[in-house]
Amino acid sequence: MTILLTGVAGFVGMHVAKRLLANGFKVFGIDNITSYYDVALKKGRLQELEPYADFEFQKVDIADEESLKTALSGREIHYVVHLAAQAGVRYSLENPHSYAHSNLTGFLNILEFCRHNSNLQHFIYASSSSVYGGNKELPYSTDQSVDRPVSLYAATKKSNELMAHSYSHLYRIPSTGLRFFTVYGPWGRPDMAYWLFTEAMLAGKTIKIFNNGDMKRDFTYIDDVVDGVVKLLPVAPQDKGMEQPPYRVVNIGNNKPEALMELVSTLEKTLDVKANLEFLPMQKGDVKETFANIDPMRELVGYEPQTSLAQGIPLFVDWYREFIERE
Ligand SMILES: NC(=O)c1ccc[n+]([C@@H]2O[C@H](COP(=O)([O-])OP(=O)(O)OC[C@H]3O[C@@H](n4cnc5c(N)ncnc54)[C@H](O)[C@@H]3O)[C@@H](O)[C@H]2O)c1
Numbered sequence: 001m002t003i004l005l006t007g008v009a010g011f012v013g014m015h016v017a018k019r020l021l022a023n024g025f026k027v028f029g030i031d032n033i034t035s036y037y038d039v040a041l042k043k044g045r046l047q048e049l050e051p052y053a054d055f056e057f058q059k060v061d062i063a064d065e066e067s068l069k070t071a072l073s074g075r076e077i078h079y080v081v082h083l084a085a086q087a088g089v090r091y092s093l094e095n096p097h098s099y100a101h102s103n104l105t106g107f108l109n110i111l112e113f114c115r116h117n118s119n120l121q122h123f124i125y126a127s128s129s130s131v132y133g134g135n136k137e138l139p140y141s142t143d144q145s146v147d148r149p150v151s152l153y154a155a156t157k158k159s160n161e162l163m164a165h166s167y168s169h170l171y172r173i174p175s176t177g178l179r180f181f182t183v184y185g186p187w188g189r190p191d192m193a194y195w196l197f198t199e200a201m202l203a204g205k206t207i208k209i210f211n212n213g214d215m216k217r218d219f220t221y222i223d224d225v226v227d228g229v230v231k232l233l234p235v236a237p238q239d240k241g242m243e244q245p246p247y248r249v250v251n252i253g254n255n256k257p258e259a260l261m262e263l264v265s266t267l268e269k270t271l272d273v274k275a276n277l278e279f280l281p282m283q284k285g286d287v288k289e290t291f292a293n294i295d296p297m298r299e300l301v302g303y304e305p306q307t308s309l310a311q312g313i314p315l316f317v318d319w320y321r322e323f324i325e326r327e
Helices: 011-022 039-049 065-072 096-115 152-171 193-202 224-231 260-271 295-301 308-325
Strands: 002-006 026-031 054-061 079-082 122-128 176-182 207-211 247-252 276-279
Touching: 002 011, 002 260, 011 026, 011 039, 011 079, 011 224, 039 054, 065 096, 079 096, 096 122, 096 152, 122 152, 152 176, 152 247, 176 224, 193 207, 193 260, 193 276, 193 308, 207 260, 224 247, 224 295, 247 295, 260 308
Parallel strands: 002 026, 002 079, 026 054, 079 122, 122 176, 176 247, 207 276
Antiparallel strands: none
């Protein structure tokens, strides 16, 4: 069984690829290695995958229709795990066009590939908890309306769900959208709070605490996210006729929101460093709290997150120290 995995040089992509390869799948990974953050980190992730004989990589921009077609021509692909995207809420305020490029045009090109691929068994793609915007009802459930995104990033992710629905309806493509909740762990993303805080605290610099620290996140450890994705792969939604296309969206979270200040104190303990804090107002586009209802994932595939923030942060810090020394 061969999987097309987009965004394979990314944080989640590398970990998902590694698990799939260990489980005996063949992985064709693509990524255009954007310079949104340090490309050395992306190259380091690809090096982690090199030892696997069943891994193949090509540098491809998914928004470039012709290059994508050339890269995929003649390949037998059974599953598509689509994780390539321009990520980040804050960056979407400064660079809106890169979101349209990767998350809208790129997403459409991947859908078109799915449409014309008769071997396809399941199309899985990354959405985001950010689609819940300013919803007040917690925990966030996929039954809630998510029509009020508060960032362009969230708007593109919600658009992906709508686009996937139309293709599931028109071409009966079995699709599952994954609303990830603040994923963290080794090989993580340098634009996210846990990394920025670690870096600043080790350098004796001040860390910025938005909304005066009154924020909560459903921090989800990378191995738990990978578990969710890998368990879902063989469980494609069923086609129940024209009224119900083979389409679903699920939350992949930890089901245990933690205060931002809890992240800070966990890092202080792990690093043995006292943080210097600068309290600031809420940032534009941000949300105050995230909290995933994961009951549908429990019922569907027996998903149960295993790693608390107190366990996961030391695992990230161990990796971070080693990585920084190697650089
Ligand atoms: N990490 C999280 O907390 C989180 C939360 C919610 C949703 N997500 C979503 O999960 C997915 C994976 O996120 P991540 O944290 O691994 O991000 P990441 O930035 O580490 O990985 C995304 C990868 O996609 C690649 N990419 C971007 N545009 C591309 C294009 N046009 N063509 C080919 N490759 C392209 C990038 O080079 C990068 O390697 C993304 O879709 C993201 O929006 C992540």
